[in-house]
Amino acid sequence: MRAIIYVTDDDQNVCSALSRRLARKGHLVRSFHSGVSLLEALEYEIPDLLFLDLKMPEMDGLETLRRVRQTIPNTLVVMLTAYGSVEDAVEAMRMGAYDFLIKSVDFSTVEPALHRALEFLELKRQVEYTVMEKQRQFSWDHVIAVSPSMLTVIESLKQLARESPSLVYLHGEVGTGKEFLARILHYNSRPQPGPFVAIRCTEQHSSKLESQLLGYERGAFSGADQATAGMIEHADGGTLFLDEIEHLPISAQEILSEAIRTRTFSRMGGNDRIPINTRFIAASTISTDHGEQESRFHPELLSLFRTHQISIPPLRERQADIIPLAMKNMRTYGEEIGRPKLDMDASVPPLLVQYRFPGNIRELEALIKRAVLCSQGSVLTALDFYSQHAIDPNGQLPPNTIRLHFELGRYSLSEIQGLVIQEVLRLSDQNKEQAARYLHVSPQTLDEQIRALGITSQTTDPSCKPT
Template sequence: MQNPTNNILIVDNETSIRQSITKVLERSGYSVFQAESGRSARKIITEHPISVIISDLSMPVMDGMELLKSIKNQYPLIEFIMITGHGTIERAVEAIKSGAYDFISKPFKRADIIRIVEKALVKFNLATENRYLKQQLAEIETEKHNFIGNSQHAVEIKALIQRIANTPSNILVSGESGTGKEVIARLIHTNSNRNDKPFVAVNCGAISDNLIESELFGHLKGSFTGAIRDKDGLFISAKDGTLFLDEISTIPINLQVKLLRALEEHEVMPVGATKTYPVAARIIAATNQNLQKEVAEGRFREDLFFRLNVIEVNIPPLRQRAEDIQLLVTYFINRINKSLNKNVQGFSANALHLLHSHSWPGNVRELENVVERAMIFCDDELIHSKHLPPMFSTQENNGPTSLKEAVAHFEMKHINSILSMTQGDKKEAAKMLDLGVSSLYRKISELGIEK
């Protein structure tokens, strides 16, 4: 399998011309495919990733101009260089107007071929990178990948992201399902110097054991039943961007050796290949399992764990940062209002109290789903307890019963919220609460608030 940025296709019905250009390019380190007609050229393109086509203008059946229009219609990023003979300059100019990168006139020199191919590849690579950048900018503009929260936990995680984003080190993101591990991975990527490069995410647990090797490392055509063309693995697709491996603990033990080698040697060997290919992506892995326990029980390699766990970002469950719930709710309401075409302004005090009292086993993902469901059933500006899923009505009946308990519960939530806003600054929090600092410390002790 070839690196897609180095694959050149030569199309010419004259064997001597094809072989002459192939020899020049192969000596310069390029991988070259040959086709004797437009039809065979199209077949090769469906089986191999091609970056640049060099085609003769005058060919029987499908000439170079027809091939150019066909390729640009289906594969607009592939750069096309036309070979012209005497008396065909006008058609060469027409080819450029139709999307060809440049043309080479016969007889051509070795230096001319190399120069034009190098420039065409630069343009191809820029176009490919720009496509990734546009996709990622669109995602950022929709605020899809923010880590929302002002709690001490959230502040510490954001500070850690800023510190580690520009390092090349492998990162392990751990936390329960629904805590936002991919959000953290994307934030690390967008805050790094790789943010204009691809971010490629894969859920290892969603891929069957017999396919995951091909997905990660790629395969050659014919290497197994169903491999009808060469395929780049995700390590190669990520280029020098970021590869996010979610649910890393699900990777089969026999494949962990190959993954370890990819991390240590920065190279991969596709299925069916006999040589390795360099890779440069930064690796971020994620797990909702205790990997140290997996290692102890023989399900995960210890050396791979150490290689992945250079830096760990642990995301606490939502129940441990309940003071972020109101901010998260506001964020979800603003976003979901647009998609549902509603004007919901918030939750009633009682409904918000129920959210704070819930244990959130599904974490932020569960909270988002609850907010969306409540907004669907709400025709007012405020969401009330009646709009929440049935399980919350049970919680409502099991809440604080006495006035003293209810007041204490409210005080605890309110003080936690203010401490979050001041990032733990007790003096500033006391001012906002209109309390003396000593009174605040007494309240913190009485209510059992984490200091």
């Protein structure tokens, strides 16, 4: 990268020689012979990198460094001295210097320092650009909220963004956008948020979740060959998002609640308490007011959840948002395939609004994406939904209704529950993730029910006929 570099040294020969060397690398270089003249120049231009002599008359390098850091904190400062000492280096680094170099006749130490600084600047710019893009992607303007229930959710999120509590609990059905709203909360919080780290508590075996969350010290268990930071440490200064937290082992929930309460934790196999500045956002399909929560959550963690919890309504309860969401997704997918001017005619909104969307926003997005891919013209019509079998020719979205005909008193409640699950699996082509979305449970919960009820693909009772 081509950088703006300032060189400040009271020795004019040093200034000239170093400036020429840097200019030959293609950089824009300006030189100054005192801290005062440097500070005056900073009122008109901000350099990327500054080489600053430690020993100067009138205003020494450390005082100049202090004022530079107050004025332009993002500029990297490399201190130069012909008479270096450990004390000087420590003090300069403490005050925010990026590097500390001993002057040499041929400036041989400058080349590697310059290379490191420019690499750091490039990486820093990439990170800043990524954060800006994420903040744009997850700005409040990108949240569709027309319905009263969703407007209430957004107001609650904005208040939490201002307050930045250490724990927020989001609950809602599968597909309601819990992770999206967690990212909205993260990227709109102040002060500037750090990393957003997500962990899905169903993607790892329960025995691995604790080590993934907490990290571990060397020798903590078989295979722990070196100390490893966990998700909590990786999210320090930012947000750790725990999706489907009800599947986190109770023992890990207890440790997590202590970390939230004390703002410290220990790695597995370690005794040292590590301070953290991490916000936790937990998500689940279980409300804290639901009877099931008592068996799925540690009591202390459950108590913490109730302090800052937000209930995200299912799409069927926010009908005013369905068409704006559909339009947004239609334009997004249209742009992706080179058809940015797509529109939908008057036949489509009634079809969408009357559907219950058991998969919520996730299902709506998939429905619109398929319709966009099926469409031929510049306007989506009901025929584009007919062609993907999303709706039938009578203009009704298929409710995928299950009708079970059986003699009253023949089956127990658990047996009927098993038949319903089996039919949902059949309608989902044995896709358990899709079936779980229809049933508003997690895939792991569905697996537990299938095992508990002894459901197999051959368990249909011919006297109980689905239609």
